[in-house]
Amino acid sequence: MAFTFAVMPVPVLGALTAGDVMTLINTSTFFGKLILFLLLVASVISWAIYIDKTRTLMRVTRGHAAFWEYCERWLAGQATRRDFLAWCGSNGDLPLCNVMTEASGARDLEGVRRACERASYLEIEHLERYIVILSTTVTVAPFMGLLGTVWGIMTSFWSMASMHSANLTVVAPGIAEALITTVAGLAAAIPAVVFYNLLIRRLDLVTNELERLRTILEESAGQAEARRHAGEQPREAR
Numbered sequence: 001m002a003f004t005f006a007v008m009p010v011p012v013l014g015a016l017t018a019g020d021v022m023t024l025i026n027t028s029t030f031f032g033k034l035i036l037f038l039l040l041v042a043s044v045i046s047w048a049i050y051i052d053k054t055r056t057l058m059r060v061t062r063g064h065a066a067f068w069e070y071c072e073r074w075l076a077g078q079a080t081r082r083d084f085l086a087w088c089g090s091n092g093d094l095p096l097c098n099v100m101t102e103a104s105g106a107r108d109l110e111g112v113r114r115a116c117e118r119a120s121y122l123e124i125e126h127l128e129r130y131i132v133i134l135s136t137t138v139t140v141a142p143f144m145g146l147l148g149t150v151w152g153i154m155t156s157f158w159s160m161a162s163m164h165s166a167n168l169t170v171v172a173p174g175i176a177e178a179l180i181t182t183v184a185g186l187a188a189a190i191p192a193v194v195f196y197n198l199l200i201r202r203l204d205l206v207t208n209e210l211e212r213l214r215t216i217l218e219e220s221a222g223q224a225e226a227r228r229h230a231g232e233q234p235r236e237a238r
Contacts, residue, residue, distance in 0.1 A: 043188040050195035063094040095123035116214040137192040145185015152178025
């Protein structure tokens with residue numbers, strides 16, 4: 001006995017075309033369109049910030065690799081401090097070079113510590129600029145999508161009350177508006193949280209490098225200070 005199965009076409013979300021999405025947007029209320037516009041702006045800004053910060057941090061990572069190579073040569077006595085500072089002066093776009101240059105003017109251990117802390121704070125503040133927009137998008141975008149959802153459901157109920165009917169053609173526009181604003185809120189928030197975490201991780205690595213350099217400079221300043229004190233003691237005895 002042969003069995004035949006009839007395969008019925010089942011509509012899926014993938015069948016929703018760009019034209020259908022535009023139709024949903026066009027049939028939305030002014031408030032729904034405003035929410036979608038704000039979410040679109042937030043998403044575009046998030047992508048722009050991520051691309052810009054990623055390019056900056058990649059350049060900083062390559063520059064810091066060269067910095068540590070030169071620093072190892074200086075610590076090993078293969079390069080003078082003057083040459084090292086000259087190299088740092090020609091690479092003033094690198095945070096480590098700026099910290100090294102700032103600390104070069106200090107003469108004692110406390111001065112080196114204060115200079116390193118001041119320069120490190122300024123460099124991290126510069127690198128973290130605009131990242132707060134990502135964290136704001138992560139927090140606000142889902143709530144904006146939820147606001148659009150509530151507004152769409154309210155529109156559906158208002159249409160039902162006005163038309164005295166619960167027909168699908170009456171409630172469908174409001175439900176569609178509710179769902180599309182929810183999707184837009186998640187579409188703006190999910191990439192933003194990924195971007196934020198990736199950038200914060202890279203910034204933590206830069207912060208660790210700045211702390212490492214501060215430790216090296218403090219040790220160098222402490223050794224120089226000890227040598228000065230050792231040279232003063234014989235003169236005082238005489």
